[in-house]
Amino acid sequence: MANIAAQRIKREFKEVIKSEEVAKCAIKVELVNDSFTELKGEIAGPPDTPYEGGNFVLEIKVPETYPFNPPKVRFITKIWHPNISSVTGAICLDILKDQWAAAMTLRTVLLSLQALLSAAEPDDPQDAVVAKQYKEQPEMFRQTAKHWTSVYAGGPAKMSDLDDKIRRLTDMGIEEHNARVALSSYNWDLERATEQLFMTVMAKN
Amino acid sequence: MSDYFEEMGWTPLRDGEAPNSFLHMARLLRDFGMWDELGLGERLPPPASKEAISNLKDIKFDGTCQQCTVCLKDFDAASSIKSMPCRHSFHNECITPWLKKTNSCPLCRYELPTDDEDYELYKKEKKRAVQREEDVKSLHNSMFS
Ligand SMILES: [Zn+2]
Ligand SMILES: [Zn+2]
Numbered sequence: 001m002a003n004i005a006a007q008r009i010k011r012e013f014k015e016v017i018k019s020e021e022v023a024k025c026a027i028k029v030e031l032v033n034d035s036f037t038e039l040k041g042e043i044a045g046p047p048d049t050p051y052e053g054g055n056f057v058l059e060i061k062v063p064e065t066y067p068f069n070p071p072k073v074r075f076i077t078k079i080w081h082p083n084i085s086s087v088t089g090a091i092c093l094d095i096l097k098d099q100w101a102a103a104m105t106l107r108t109v110l111l112s113l114q115a116l117l118s119a120a121e122p123d124d125p126q127d128a129v130v131a132k133q134y135k136e137q138p139e140m141f142r143q144t145a146k147h148w149t150s151v152y153a154g155g156p157a158k159m160s161d162l163d164d165k166i167r168r169l170t171d172m173g174i175e176e177h178n179a180r181v182a183l184s185s186y187n188w189d190l191e192r193a194t195e196q197l198f199m200t201v202m203a204k205n
Numbered sequence: 206m207s208d209y210f211e212e213m214g215w216t217p218l219r220d221g222e223a224p225n226s227f228l229h230m231a232r233l234l235r236d237f238g239m240w241d242e243l244g245l246g247e248r249l250p251p252p253a254s255k256e257a258i259s260n261l262k263d264i265k266f267d268g269t270c271q272q273c274t275v276c277l278k279d280f281d282a283a284s285s286i287k288s289m290p291c292r293h294s295f296h297n298e299c300i301t302p303w304l305k306k307t308n309s310c311p312l313c314r315y316e317l318p319t320d321d322e323d324y325e326l327y328k329k330e331k332k333r334a335v336q337r338e339e340d341v342k343s344l345h346n347s348m349f350s
């Protein structure tokens with residue numbers, strides 16, 4: 001790894017660790033290996049959002065050319081959000097693309113991601129299905145996002161009606177995550193989710 | 206009242222004058238949001254012009270403990286420090302590679318001129334579109350207030 005990139009990450013590390021957000025447990029960065037090319041980030045779901053109480057893990061890859069190029073960041077924790085792919089965790093955020101600036105740091109990136117969880121931008125979606133639900137059925141979106149937070153990010157909410165619907169599908173032999181994705185994508189309409197799942201199975205056979 | 210062409214920001218072609226296809230391209234890109242469509246919006250804007258880079262002011266280290274926000278190191282007497290027109294300063298070896306990539310201040314996004322004709326046109330057209338919108342608005346306000 002180029003010297004400037006590694007040196008800067010080392011300096012940033014100290015900055016993040018000393019920052020008050022870390023003291024408040026809002027953000028965290030850890031090394032994955034000792035070459036400073038790969039890091040693990042963590043952000044707490046912001047209060048008064050469906051992500052509250054959840055803890056979201058991020059994969060951070062630092063390019064050789066950092067800070068002249070942005071770090072590559074994606075969600076490892078599965079999340080239901082218009083600007084984050086529910087499949088790959090890929091993020092649509094301008095500062096990770098054309099709005100990157102060399103003076104930005106891991107701390108600013110993590111804080112921006114936390115801000116994105118508070119204020120989605122459904123007109124610039126990464127996940128079209130989620131974005132559609134966000135715009136057309138906001139309450140359904142909120143419930144779904146809260147449910148995903150509780151299942152994948154350790155959030156507090158238990159939603160037995162949603163869990164029941166998932167169980168109906170897993171009882172039919174559908175894998176749990178696939179059942180959750182289908183139900184989430186069809187606004188928890190059991191019949192349509194079932195239909196879609198069996199059509200996919202048939203297409204594969 | 207000014208004439209129609211002037212109002213719309215158009216100038217009719219004079220004899221023997223060829224249409225400026227760069228300009229038309231820039232307008233097309235702006236009007237149909239194609240700049241982003243082509244993925245150009247995904248990339249950083251083009252590098253600062255060679256001239257703008259070489260015109261950056263050298264400044265002396267004056268003892269006040271200031272940090273270069275690109276490498277996060279403090280300046281010292283041995284540092285070769287460059288100052289941008291926005292008065293943000295960086296190590297020469299930190300700001301030059303950045304400006305060779307994209308034309309703005311790493312801290313405040315103050316834009317330096319580029320050598321990229323298409324980008325400059327695009328920027329000018331965008332600015333004019335904003336201006337025109339404001340003109341229409343103030344015309345509207347003066348008519349209905
Ligand atoms: Zn520097
Ligand atoms: Zn500046």
